[in-house]
Amino acid sequence: MADEIELEPLAPQEAIDAFRRKGHAITFSWQDMERDEHSRDFTVAKVASLDILADIRAAMDAAIAEGTTLREFERQLTPLLQEKGWWGRDVMTDPLTGEAREVQLGSPRRLQIIYDTNLRMSYAAGRWERIEGVAAARPWLRYVAILDDRTRDQHRDWHNTVLRWDDPWWDQHAPPNGWNCRCTVQQLGDRDLERMGLSPSSPPSSPPRTWVNNRTGEVRQVPGGVDPGFDYNVGRANMAHMLDVATGKLDLTDDDLARATIQAMVAGRSFSSFLRSPGTGAGHPVATGAVRVGGTRPTVVLPAETVRRQAADGTLPQAADWMRVQAMIDAGQASAQGNVRHITLEGEPYVMEVERGEDGRIKVTSLRRVGS
Incomplete structure (x- = not known):
């Protein structure tokens, strides 16, 4: 369950800011938004009303900023979404094809995914901002997996991988690396490596697979062990968004x-x-x-x-x-x-x-x- 998330009790300010900088976007499918677009806009697939999207966003903001648990997140949102009609299964028209389809709207499972994904991605974005801020003194990143029976085999293999923060491997492998992925990174200096008995690694290799986005027609190679849509560095995307916003203000x-x-x-x-x-x-x-x-x-x-x-x-x-x-x-x-x-x-x-x-x-x- 997502309320077992192994994170700090309260998010760092960088994680809160990363979430609050986002705009809103209406989408029908998770495939309608590309990877780094999620650093710019908050969306929930099949929410056609900005009013409902704003309700979910407000609850998510509280979860990140105040440490709201999954249980409280569900308790707050469920009656509100049910009252507004965004619950259970319903028929919606796919704006891409014009086809009427039966789809899943709100449900406990969907709220868990919304909570887990947005919380982890916001923490990852905020963490990366800190990583770059102290990279001169602590240039190493250690991949840390939760080693239990729910861990993906590939992520288990990446545990204790140690690479510089600017190694290109992190462009597509900075966690989280998939739905419900609990992996993270630990930032270390030279003395930390010595104390922990670690040494720099070679970038792990895993055969990529071809993935086709059936919404956009895009074809790309996704690294093995990484879910489509997670094959980018959310922290770097967030910092690029920060620069774009700052540049617009400077104009x-x-x-x-x-x-x-x-x-x-x-x-x-x-x-x-x-x-x-x-x-x-x-x-x-x-x-x-x-x-x-x-x-x-x-x-x-x-x-x-x-x-x-x-x-x-x-x-x-x-x-x-x-x-x-x-x-x-x-x-x-x-x-x-x-x-x-x-x-x-x-x-x-x-x-x-x-x-x-x-x-x-x-x-x-x-x-x-x-x-x-």
């Missing part, structure tokens, strides 16, 4: 305040983490635009794909170089689409390539020191 912020905020962001630990593990999302702010468009001044972003590409070919600049992008923008060196400019700042020659995206923001597609 509307006073010029001087936006500059100061972005410079502080680029100088901080979160940007260093982004350079090592860019994740998903629109990118990280690195400067403010030189020209306002209407009431906004589009923020200049460093896309994740730029980081991955330049890291792969060994040309990714350090954070100190990205601090200089604002000066390049202010000098008028990157204001039109498709710019490739040669810029010298304080005697250092650079080549910066930018493009303007459909959202109006300038994206840095390459930044290199000449001769490096």
Whole structure:
């Protein structure tokens, strides 16, 4: 049962914030939303009313923030959902096919799944934010499985796997790794490994399987031992969502305040983490635009794909170089689409390539020191 969850009595603030940042989405099937979309929106499949969705969300918020048990969650929601008609089996029209189908609405089993999944994913998102915050001092993550008769064989095999926090294996294997998965990670430093008699591992391998989303037609390879829909790092997706929200606010912020905020962001630990593990999302702010468009001044972003590409070919600049992008923008060196400019700042020659995206923001597609 989900009320046996082995978690802290009260969620860390990061987990609460991760849940509260979400919007709402109406879906018919769990397959209607992609993996990282769950970091942006709260949904319950086959809830067609925002009113009912808001009721379930409010109860889930209390469960995360106040430590409400599954029993209390069910006691609060069951009569409310029954009164509003979202209970038992009913006929609904699938908006994708137009077909009338008999479906399961509210039930004790469904409430348990809603409670368990949202609680674990929120904790995982909050935990990852903490992981990146102290990764310099404690760079190792240990995979921890609950070793009982309910544990998946694959997850049992991964128990005590020790990898760096930025190892690509965590992109698809950071727990939870499936419905009712109770696995978690423990963050460790070098001395912790020595004290516990552990040593770094090689990334475990398990044959992937082909999975077809029969709602969207998407075909992808899902790692063995991971349920479809859980094959992503919810913490990194949550942090990408945080960046996207922050970037939208910066578009509307006073010029001087936006500059100061972005410079502080680029100088901080979160940007260093982004350079090592860019994740998903629109990118990280690195400067403010030189020209306002209407009431906004589009923020200049460093896309994740730029980081991955330049890291792969060994040309990714350090954070100190990205601090200089604002000066390049202010000098008028990157204001039109498709710019490739040669810029010298304080005697250092650079080549910066930018493009303007459909959202109006300038994206840095390459930044290199000449001769490096």
